[in-house]
Amino acid sequence: MTASRIVWHRPLLALATAMAALAVVAAVGSVIDPRQITGVPLWNKPLLFAVSVGLYAVTLAWLLGLLTRHRRLAHQVGTIAAGGLAIEMIIIVGVALAGTTSHFNVSTPLATALWGIMAVSIVVVWMLGVPLAIMLFRTDLGDPARALAIRAGLIIALAGMGLAFLMTGPQGDQITNYSGIVGAHTVGPPDGGAGLPLVGWSTVGGDLRIPHFVGMHALQLVPLTALLLELLARRVPALRDAGTRFGIVWVVVALYVALLGLVTAQALAGESILHPDPVVVAVVTAVVAAAVLVIVGVIVRRRPYTKTAQCQPLPSAESAP
Incomplete structure (x- = not known):
């Protein structure tokens, strides 16, 4: 890289920190809360998604920090992605606490709406990876193997x-x-x-x-x-x-x-x-x-x-x- 320092994306780091805290709460909940949803402990899905989203957020924050050009656009990409991931996690945790399943659930108008919001949020997050990939291909990342x-x-x-x-x-x-x-x-x-x-x-x-x-x-x-x-x-x-x-x-x-x-x-x-x-x-x-x-x-x-x-x-x- 031509730049000497990475400028980490703060909203994504904040999301990663929140996911770390949620993972701890969910891990404790998995031990002390006996409730299940479709035969699976209630807190399993929040725990797994908290870990996965946290890893994605901190990695994306790092990748955005590697960019030496179009940093304003990169910051916007990261902020929108953080918002989309946060929306998904809020729905996952909220629906789990309500005692039902979030994914694939179209049993009621409310469940259908929540599932639709989750789907749109994740599609947006996925689509934001495309401009990020283009920007990374146009950035000098230094070591060829690392790049x-x-x-x-x-x-x-x-x-x-x-x-x-x-x-x-x-x-x-x-x-x-x-x-x-x-x-x-x-x-x-x-x-x-x-x-x-x-x-x-x-x-x-x-x-x-x-x-x-x-x-x-x-x-x-x-x-x-x-x-x-x-x-x-x-x-x-x-x-x-x-x-x-x-x-x-x-x-x-x-x-x-x-x-x-x-x-x-x-x-x-x-x-x-x-x-x-x-x-x-x-x-x-x-x-x-x-x-x-x-x-x-x-x-x-x-x-x-x-x-x-x-x-x-x-x-x-x-x-x-």
């Missing part, structure tokens, strides 16, 4: 967020046996069945929350890979070359996209993440093995990065005025 990881992580995250739309259509017999719910997380069995602790992902059928989660959190995991490589470069001579790290990040990005495609196909096929088909196991094994071999090849060849971008130290941070 690739940030840009690819955002693109994959937008795809992962978009996968949530697969949950909103009628599932199973929801049309013939209408009960006020249109849409579901699970493919095959109805929502609320056997699931993994806390996250609730189905253990007996496909679950579209899995690819949504995997894709969305590429925003954190892919850039963290690049940052880890930078830290390891201080001790591992083979990683000190910018071209080597750049090549490794490309392999990680390709591997991530392949795995995202696999878990999406698995969920749509109604297959539990815990009971994969032998073909799925074979494909995953082959893809991971191929990625490892390519990474080894990248390290052995150690081709220098030829563009003008050079490795720069990570910028320090300060809050926006």
Whole structure:
């Protein structure tokens, strides 16, 4: 980057702080409050969404701080995104405290309106990722591997967020046996069945929350890979070359996209993440093995990065005025 400091987006940091507090309250509530909604502890959804939204908010605040141009537009993007996420969380918590479900609920005019407001809010947040991606592609992010990881992580995250739309259509017999719910997380069995602790992902059928989660959190995991490589470069001579790290990040990005495609196909096929088909196991094994071999090849060849971008130290941070 050409700038020496990151100017963090304050509204998004405030939202992240509020989500951290909500996560603590929800975690305590999960222990002391026995109430359930559709067979799941009442506080589970507020807890999971608080963690997810908090991570997204703090990451977005960091990404906006990387921009050296169009900062006024970037600030507006962040503020609108913070507002959209806050609206969603207020509805999720409020509806949970009322003892019913927020997602897919069209059983009453009020429930339908709240679900519609949530849907619009998240669509707006998703759409705001597009101008952010464009601005990041036009910003000098310094180290080439870091730049690739940030840009690819955002693109994959937008795809992962978009996968949530697969949950909103009628599932199973929801049309013939209408009960006020249109849409579901699970493919095959109805929502609320056997699931993994806390996250609730189905253990007996496909679950579209899995690819949504995997894709969305590429925003954190892919850039963290690049940052880890930078830290390891201080001790591992083979990683000190910018071209080597750049090549490794490309392999990680390709591997991530392949795995995202696999878990999406698995969920749509109604297959539990815990009971994969032998073909799925074979494909995953082959893809991971191929990625490892390519990474080894990248390290052995150690081709220098030829563009003008050079490795720069990570910028320090300060809050926006």
